[in-house]
Amino acid sequence: MLSRTGTTTATNERRTAVAKKEPGKVETIAAELRGKIERSAPGFGPGDKLPSVADLQAAHGIAFQTARDVFRALERDGLAFTQQGRGSFVSPFIGKLTRDGVGRYQPAARAEGGARGAFEAELNRLGLVYKPVATDIGRARPPKDVAAAFGLHHSAKAVYRSRAMRAGRDASPSDEGFVVQLATSWFPLEIAADTRLEKQDTGPGGSKSRLADLGFTQRRIRESIEARFPTPEEAEALSIPDDRQVYELVHQASTEDGRVVEVAVHVMPVTIWRFSYTWELDAE
Numbered sequence: 001m002l003s004r005t006g007t008t009t010a011t012n013e014r015r016t017a018v019a020k021k022e023p024g025k026v027e028t029i030a031a032e033l034r035g036k037i038e039r040s041a042p043g044f045g046p047g048d049k050l051p052s053v054a055d056l057q058a059a060h061g062i063a064f065q066t067a068r069d070v071f072r073a074l075e076r077d078g079l080a081f082t083q084q085g086r087g088s089f090v091s092p093f094i095g096k097l098t099r100d101g102v103g104r105y106q107p108a109a110r111a112e113g114g115a116r117g118a119f120e121a122e123l124n125r126l127g128l129v130y131k132p133v134a135t136d137i138g139r140a141r142p143p144k145d146v147a148a149a150f151g152l153h154h155s156a157k158a159v160y161r162s163r164a165m166r167a168g169r170d171a172s173p174s175d176e177g178f179v180v181q182l183a184t185s186w187f188p189l190e191i192a193a194d195t196r197l198e199k200q201d202t203g204p205g206g207s208k209s210r211l212a213d214l215g216f217t218q219r220r221i222r223e224s225i226e227a228r229f230p231t232p233e234e235a236e237a238l239s240i241p242d243d244r245q246v247y248e249l250v251h252q253a254s255t256e257d258g259r260v261v262e263v264a265v266h267v268m269p270v271t272i273w274r275f276s277y278t279w280e281l282d283a284e
Contacts, residue, residue, distance in 0.1 A: 025066055029056070030073040037079050037090050046169065047178075050080060050088040072241055078271025081178075081239040092169060092178045093272055097126060101277045105221060107212075110205050117206025119183075123167050131166035131177030137198055139189060142263075146186045149252055149260045159192035161185045161207070164237050179238055180272055185264040191216060207262065208253070216261045218253040225249045227270060234267050245270045 036044040044050075051059070056067040071088050074080035082088045103109055104118040115121035120130035141147070142158045150158060162184040166177035185207060187197055196202055196210050203210065208218055227245045235242040251264040 025060070025062055026069045026073060029060055029062070029070045033070065033074060034077065034079060037074070037094065044090055046090055046092045046094060047175075048090045050074075050090060052087055075241050076244055076271075078244075078269070083239055084236075092167075093180070096274045097128075097167075097180065097272055098274050098276050101223065101275050102279070105208065105218075107205065107209070110208060114204050115206075116202060116204065117208070119165055119181075120206075129168045129171050129175070129177070131168045131175070133164060133166060135200055136160075136162040137200070139193075142186045145250075146263045149263050150186075150188050151260075152188070156189070158189050159187045159198060161187075161197070180268070182234060182237055182267040183264055185262060187211075187262055191261060211261055216255055216259070218261065219256040220254045220258075222252045222254075223249055225275065230267065238267070238269055240269050240271075247273060 033044070033050070035041075040046070050071070053064060053067045053071070056062070056070060057064060060067075071080060071082060074088075075082065079091055079094065080088050081091055100122065104122050110118040110121050112121045113124055115124060115130070116132075123130045137160070139157045139159055141155065142150070142152070142160070144154070146158065147154060147156065152158065163182075164179045165181045165183055167180050168175040168177035187207070191211070191214060192198060195214060197207055205212075211218060225247055228248055230238065230240065230242060230244070230246045232242060234246065235244075238246070240246075247266075247268045247270055249266040249268065251262070251266065252260055253262040254260045
């Protein structure tokens with residue numbers, strides 16, 4: 001039987017052994033690549049293609065799964081992304097994009113520089129470039145919570161605008177950009193039908209300005225945010241592993257009389273985005 005002193009000695013020896021244990025191959029190789037990415041070493045700058053799994057195997061004498069786990073470790077840190085059939089790349093954004101949750105929807109802010117909405121204007125202010133892609137536009141029955149917000153019958157349809165929103169570092173055609181969020185916006189059919197809200201280009205200021213043109217100026221915005229794991233389809237669209245969390249931000253906008261005229265659902269990787277809010281408080 002071990003004495004109390006003997007037990008303590010054995011425990012300390014185990015702790016010392018653990019402390020001296022060398023990091024595994026995945027951690028060691030990932031740390032090496034992480035260092036190169038963080039200092040933008042040649043071939044490891046934003047958007048650069050990383051060595052292939054086969055290259056990593058050959059260079060370090062490791063198994064296929066070990067090499068794959070190295071890339072997954074970088075993906076979890078938000079430093080890399082993988083595209084099926086193309087390989088792995090350094091993330092274009094080392095660090096996070098800050099979303100100004102209050103000021104971004106002011107009319108002057110969302111139309112600044114001719115921007116087509118708050119997202120494009122926000123990217124411009126961050127020194128990035130909005131990379132427009134075709135928006136999926138149509139009419140369908142919205143999710144139950146959206147229908148409830150609009151006060152619609154469960155079988156009624158609404159107008160939707162769904163898009164994978166891309167940001168790039170420059171305006172050159174060779175820069176395809178990087179999907180930084182998925183967004184689907186819903187509008188009541190009786191308001192949006194056969195208007196510019198059903199066109200690809202909604203014009204300066206985006207959908208909020210077009211709603212104002214139609215007499216539905218938004219005066220109140222409510223947003224709720226929660227973290228969750230992405231669906232397989234979301235993970236693929238965002239080029240992230242399915243074990244990396246995303247923010248789901250639900251944006252609900254209403255007019256002065258309280259009518260909800262827009263509900264938007266944004267899906268945003270937690271490794272890319274942070275949220276900033278500033279309020280003015282009443283005097284004591």
